[in-house]
Amino acid sequence: MSETFPCDDKEQLVAYLYDEIDGLTRRRIDEHLRVCGACAAEIAGLSGVRRELAEWAPPTVALGFTIVPAAAPGPPAQVVRPARWWQAPVPGWAQAAAAVLVVAAGLSIANLQIRYGADGLVVTTGWMGQGRETGTAPGSSALPASAVSTTPDWQPALAALESSLRREIRDARAVEAAAPEPSRTAELSAARVADLIRQSERRQQQELALRLAQFGRDLEVQRRSDLVRINQGFGQFEGRAGAEIARQRQMLDYIMRVSAQPQPK
Amino acid sequence: MLPHIASTDEELVARTVAGDADSFNQLMHRWERPIYALAYRVIGRDEDARDVCQEAFLRAFRALPGFKGEAKFSSWLYRITLNLCRDWIRRQKRTPVVLAPEGVDIVELASEQGPVESIEDLVARKQLSTTVGEAMQHLPEEQRTAIILKEYHGLTFQEIAELQGCPLSTVKTRLYQGLSVLRRQLDAQGSTGRRTTEKAS
Numbered sequence: 001m002s003e004t005f006p007c008d009d010k011e012q013l014v015a016y017l018y019d020e021i022d023g024l025t026r027r028r029i030d031e032h033l034r035v036c037g038a039c040a041a042e043i044a045g046l047s048g049v050r051r052e053l054a055e056w057a058p059p060t061v062a063l064g065f066t067i068v069p070a071a072a073p074g075p076p077a078q079v080v081r082p083a084r085w086w087q088a089p090v091p092g093w094a095q096a097a098a099a100v101l102v103v104a105a106g107l108s109i110a111n112l113q114i115r116y117g118a119d120g121l122v123v124t125t126g127w128m129g130q131g132r133e134t135g136t137a138p139g140s141s142a143l144p145a146s147a148v149s150t151t152p153d154w155q156p157a158l159a160a161l162e163s164s165l166r167r168e169i170r171d172a173r174a175v176e177a178a179a180p181e182p183s184r185t186a187e188l189s190a191a192r193v194a195d196l197i198r199q200s201e202r203r204q205q206q207e208l209a210l211r212l213a214q215f216g217r218d219l220e221v222q223r224r225s226d227l228v229r230i231n232q233g234f235g236q237f238e239g240r241a242g243a244e245i246a247r248q249r250q251m252l253d254y255i256m257r258v259s260a261q262p263q264p265k
Numbered sequence: 266m267l268p269h270i271a272s273t274d275e276e277l278v279a280r281t282v283a284g285d286a287d288s289f290n291q292l293m294h295r296w297e298r299p300i301y302a303l304a305y306r307v308i309g310r311d312e313d314a315r316d317v318c319q320e321a322f323l324r325a326f327r328a329l330p331g332f333k334g335e336a337k338f339s340s341w342l343y344r345i346t347l348n349l350c351r352d353w354i355r356r357q358k359r360t361p362v363v364l365a366p367e368g369v370d371i372v373e374l375a376s377e378q379g380p381v382e383s384i385e386d387l388v389a390r391k392q393l394s395t396t397v398g399e400a401m402q403h404l405p406e407e408q409r410t411a412i413i414l415k416e417y418h419g420l421t422f423q424e425i426a427e428l429q430g431c432p433l434s435t436v437k438t439r440l441y442q443g444l445s446v447l448r449r450q451l452d453a454q455g456s457t458g459r460r461t462t463e464k465a466s
Binding site: 010011013014015017018020045046048049050052053054055056058059061063064065066067069077078079080081 | 286289290293294297298301302305306311314315318319320322323326327397398401412415416421422434437438440441444445447448451452
């Protein structure tokens with residue numbers, strides 16, 4: 001302790017440390033530090049802590065907050081920060097494209113085959129059934145058996161099946177309209193009943209096959225349009241990625257340039 | 266290219282209140298780093314600091330029409346942030362956890378430093394940064410906040426007193442006590458960083 005400054009006045013010591021002190025007090029403390037080793041050591045120690053504190057930096061993070069003002073009478077304003085790419089919502093077209101890709105991949109792996117023939121509608125998967133002949137159905141003589149598969153040559157066959165089915169149904173309806181109402185007398189034989197049931201079954205099968213053919217065609221149209229959209233999407237993505245890379249390269253060049261310059265001491 | 270004359274905080278505040286949200290974006294762009302740094306140093310966690318920062322800006326935006334400019338915009342923003350930090354610390358009900366030491370990014374550090382510093386020194390400096398951060402997290406919140414506001418944000422004793430709602434003398438006592446505890450801890454650890462700092466100076 002000296003006459004000019006009491007050693008236990010820590011508030012003044014802190015004010016001196018941060019240079020937030022009037023000139024007169026500063027001179028008094030300077031004088032005191034020349035004669036008081038304890039206070040001088042304390043100031044030196046605290047100054048050392050301050051130098052070490054200067055090294056404590058928060059992590060370098062990307063912030064970029066933006067305000068999304070409320071659109072009256074909508075939800076209140078929000079402050080948003082850039083989402084990480086894996087947290088960003090996937091656009092609808094990408095979701096649809098992904099779904100189509102998954103389905104297409106599944107179909108190609110499974111080698112799905114849809115066949116309508118003597119044994120009715122047959123859906124098979126796998127590669128075992130390839131090359132098997134499709135025979136003519138004995139129960140439906142006018143109806144050619146066809147195979148509907150994912151192979152490219154199914155389209156003409158499908159079109160042929162469709163037109164054939166349409167003709168069949170038209171003919172069947174015409175015959176039905178022309179035929180007299182079956183009498184409910186005792187002469188109605190069991191054979192006639194069986195025939196009616198067979199006809200009904202055949203019509204149902206034809207309707208089903210027709211719907212299937214339309215579904216296949218719709219699927220093909222959808223597949224083509226999705227492929228086009230995927231291509232467009234990839235094109236946009238490549239464009240954005242290219243711009244981003246160029247920007248980063250520019251930034252890197254700048255950092256290299258700056259870091260290469262000797263910094264003033 | 267013409268020199269860009271930046272608007273003052275007060276001008277941007279006035280424009281925001283008049284309905285120009287982009288002016289508030291400029292304010293956020295200007296203050297997001299200091300506010301994030303403040304929150305990070307007070308609570309010691311990156312992700313939570315971002316949350317606090319985001320919430321602070323949102324509250325500021327909503328309360329801006331009531332901001333009459335008695336204080337500086339930055340002081341007002343600091344106050345909102347510190348209140349949120351205090352709420353966060355209360356919720357944690359324990360000493361904030363310091364983030365695990367991060368990997369030393371040599372490229373990043375090299376770009377900050379001149380070419381004279383060796384890789385060993387860079388690593389030591391990074392370790393020191395972690396040591397100081399950990400020591401800070403063990404201080405009482407009031408002392409830590411006072412040191413942060415003084416050391417990293419350059420506030421005056423008076424400004425800190427207003428933010429902390431305490432007398433000027435209390436701020437000085439908090440600073441003195443906090444620094445003294447840090448000094449003892451860092452001396453006891455005899456960190457590599459201290460030797461590096463001394464060598465560098």
